[in-house]
Amino acid sequence: MQAKILVADDERHIAEGLQMLLADDGYEVDTATDGEAAWELIQGGEYGLVLADLRMPQIGGLELFARMRKAGITSELIIITGAASVDSAVEAMREGAYDYLEKPLNIGRLKALLPKALEAYRVKQANRALEERIANLTRFGNLIGQSEEMRRIYTMIEAAAPTNASILIVGESGTGKELVAEAIHNKSNRAKGPFIAINCAAFPREILENELFGHEKGAFTGALNEKPGCFELADGGTLFLDEVAEMEPDIQVKLLRALEARSFRRLGGKKEIQVDIRVVSATNKHLKKAIDAGELREDLYHRLAVIPLDLPPLRERRGDIRVLAETFLRRFSEENGKNLKGFSPEALEFINAYRWPGNVRELKNSIERAVILAHGDEVRLTDLRANEQILSEDRELRIPVGTSVEQAERILVLKTFSFVEGDHHRAASMLGIDEDELRTRLAQFMSLQPAGV
Template identity: 45%
Template sequence: MKPAARILVVDDEINIRGALVTMLEKKGYEVRGVGTAEEALEQLTASSVELVITDLKMPGIGGMAFLQRLKEQWPQTEVVVMTAYGSIDTAVEAMRGGAYDYLTKPIDRERFPVAVAKALERQALASENRQLRDRLEARIRFDQMVGESEPMQRVYSLVEMVADSDVTVLLTGESGTGKELVARAIHHKSRRADGPFITMNCGALPENLFESELFGYEKGAFTGAMTTKMGRFELADGGTLLLDEVGELSLKSQVDFLRVLETKEFRRLGGTKLITVDTRIVAATNRNLEEAVKQGGFREDLYYRLNVVPIRLPPLRDRADDIPLLAERFLAEFSAQHHRAPKEVSREAMRLLRLYAWPGNIRQLRNLMERLVVTVKDSVIRPEHLPEEIQASREDVRTMVVTLGTSLEQIERDVIRRTLAEVTNHREKAAKLLGISLRALQYKIKEYGIRD
């Protein structure tokens, strides 16, 4: 249920002020009344409102000066001014100063609620537009990354902090969580944005090709080397090199790479000239490198050299609040790509998508949305259109598997989210199932940034 709009009435005439407050409260608004601009400024500092209704002629700070200060400090707040019948020029001046509308005294009881409703409608529309603009700017700011959940906000914050530096970043997380997108965001937000962004999949290269791919080779360095070729490290000079699946490097390749990482100097295979580059390194892996170090599969010195700033990407099951945004994005993308009519996901189908564990993460969700665009003829995607394993989430909703080592905070967040999904976001029912008060539940929802 949408909360009641908050209104502040400012008038030094107590009878008029009281009557206006009473009228607005009967309309269901949350209303406060004060007698001076000074009191109004104190109230606004303590708690913002959507609409201020103020007289222009008041003791102390006058109405025009109050309007100016209000618009400077709270530009998003709409203002309706009240003035005597013979002071229309002053009201027009107030509208030039930022007021939305004016009312003449004595107040017309029929026009008054209409003017208030229109002012609030304008304020709500402006607020919605600001939120949409902020969301769009956030998406542009982080390239193709989509997500507004708390875990993703932490990722965005880290990207902002490390981007404009040359510090080495280690991206960790399960396969399909979008590590390359984060690497690109770091690059595009850095001073190297105009330089090259080069990727190298360490897991796809056999050991005997790693050196030539990373460092390049001279003509004649080996059979088949008909020309000189620059390696990825050199190609990324002045930009960023993403070493994807860095955990798959052999121990020999790790030694070769560590030396170059420390000095930024190397020789091409078969060459004698020492080449120096200015290349930033971002590494990514879905392996637990710390465990690999303990087992002897990854060099400890290389691990610490790469792990200067670690950024862990959350699996999709830990950011289920982003699934509607991602699904909408993928549906639009593939509808355009395959020349199909736009589709939307029904409420029940979306509930199942949010409950599913997504072992393949974002990549799995993206592939599913493409399949649904191509195979579903209806404009609305319903539960029966979803794969059986996702439909099974309906039966599994009361069961939750907890991985050893998961924080209590994460477990509590997941339990609340799944309970809300089960009761279709009915907070009173969810609180009863969880055995807590509605107020406690609302506090937890706000604390964890859970979206209804």
């Protein structure tokens, strides 16, 4: 179906004359005889093309054009103008108006212009619809995934983000909790403010308190300068408390008090500091159990979980695996200067069938590693399962050409460790490094490794 045309001209005989003329050619045409009426009609949003007189009472053609652009209305616009105002019309074209026509109207030129303008509109619409569909289907902020479960999450983020309510994200490790927290921040009206993340499990008690609330100069030995904590740094923005179930009881009390009052004192400070923050927290624990076990205060839980958000593990949204895998393949292929076109059928079958206990993080790491190991133009099953070979029984190492030093070191360390059946002392002495060094590297390498393949 052809899009409708609106003719806006304060000279009624021109508006109605054009309407009749164009109707004869099969166009559907509405008219308006002043700018205000035209604007009302345009906002209905159903015109492919607006023909508007440059000069009309109240709202002229240029003002109409400005309003349309501001409102994101994509109808094409052709300005009708007297000879004296051609300059303004040309200016409008530079801004994106489709064309202009001089009075008295040259009907032949008008008739030649209309189908082109309407086609331009149609193409623009089609592109936009496509863009929107792709955007809605596969991603939301930096989150990729189009499963029903993820779309439910996107909808919840969309609804909850603009409020100030505390949100608790619960999900297994690697499900994307931090990305969700960032998406909440970016969709909120605090997006221009800071996003401050702190991992509550990463610090011993005293240091965590210091990180959260900061300190005054001289608050303790070694406090040479004052230092603001995360609460202050997040003022006007979002504070992300990661692994929030891992806090000592007295810190929980302090945190609860600060959240309730939206104010706190620095360590060694007397002054109450007011802050305007939105708190998003995350945990991979079953919090009801942590509450029952007395590890987490129930009142703190309720304060943090005004809106609870459950992020399902990847194995419960298998529909997302493929688009994630393909996105990561493209990304790492580009980053590593490779020209990989996709996965072999066996590799894809494995990816779809595997349980992914480490969720998206594991998938991402596996694909990065596979991309590094891959030869030719696709990722094969052997590239993906390289770890199993490393951990297999035989005493030999096979490291393909194209492996980075870091990757080779990782293979060597893991293989040795597995060969001595987890004996740190023997492994360290075989590798010629000390045991602490071995532990550091193992921690680093293990986190890259798909668990349970």
